[in-house]
């Protein structure tokens with residue numbers, strides 16, 4: 592379940608404005624990836640390239656052996672059915688109630704009877720926690736509900752790939768936490784490959800299996816979460832830790848003067864914060880892309896920041912580490928003493 596998306600050497604410009612060039616990454620099948628980047632770096636443009644709404648100048652996007660950039664409109668229309676997309680603003684039709692909004696792709700793309708449509712729409716509305724709001728218009732519900740309605744609509748065609756553009760913009764922290772949990776649960780239930788564009792550092796630190804960062808017209812880095820979360824690379828560090836100090840300024844790049852001023856002020860980047868455990872599905876299952884906490888660091892000889900991979904304070908008895916350690920193939924390496932950073936598996940007292 593879920594399909595791999597392989598992007599190679601992708602370049603996109605509008606006129607003479609290069610948005611990004613030579614972007615290469617692979618979204619592993621069934622895993623959740625997050626794409627970060629300062630505002631205006633072309634994250635939304637990247638998603639639109641993935642579904643063929645925009646054409647890149649160069650490069651390829653390979654899904655199930657097809658290069659999307661070379662497909663005819665007719666074949667592209669077929670391949671697009673693999674995707675479920677939640678656009679930045681939810682993109683609901685204002686004059687249609689939620690039921691009709693969510694039913695829209697089914698009525699448009701399939702020949703299902705209205706009773707089948709109803710079964711699917713009810714199911715997806717239940718999944719995103721919107722049961723009972725069928726007759727509401729988008730203008731009558733909160734921003735968080737609109738996002739969830741957009742998500743339900745993105746799911747009705749049983750997508751293999753789910754693209755989500757800033758699901759958390761305009762949401763309060765509690766609703767953001769709920770929608771993040773919803774992504775992890777959905778990913779576990781439907782097994783689709785997820786790519787989530789976000790500005791929310793907490794989301795980036797806990798939701799994905801992989802993280803990418805677009806910066807200065809390039810993909811600065813893409814890889815397993817532990818690689819990015821333990822990275823000393825200044826841009827990655829600054830972004831993932833939401834710091835003002837570092838190479839990224841208000842208008843994307845700081846000038847030499849600003850950086851020099853920071854250097855002269857003796858500013859050093861604060862130590863890396865601990866790597867948190869990933870969010871787990873609520874139904875007690877493991878994630879599709881789940882690996883034991885610390886496995887990437889260990890395999891690559893990287894010492895994670897002190898205090899990494901522990902249950903957050905106050906989550907008594909969540910047995911997070913025990914569940915994380917259920918991932919297949921995980922055995923604690925022989926001869927390795929437990930320490931603060933790799934206390935695994937940990938038994939709750």
Ligand SMILES: Nc1ncnc2c1ncn2[C@@H]1O[C@H](COP(=O)(O)OP(=O)(O)OP(=O)(O)O)[C@@H](O)[C@H]1O
Pocket residue numbers: 605610628629630631632633634635636637
């Ligand atoms: N259809 C278009 N024609 C011309 N320029 C465009 C088009 N779409 C986007 N752009 C430009 O591409 C750049 C990247 O835009 P994009 O919306 O992808 O940024 P973003 O990273 O999603 O930003 P944000 O985080 O604010 O949503 C911007 O400079 C924008 O003006």
Ligand SMILES: [Mg+2]
Pocket residue numbers: 634635636679756
């Ligand atoms: Mg955007």
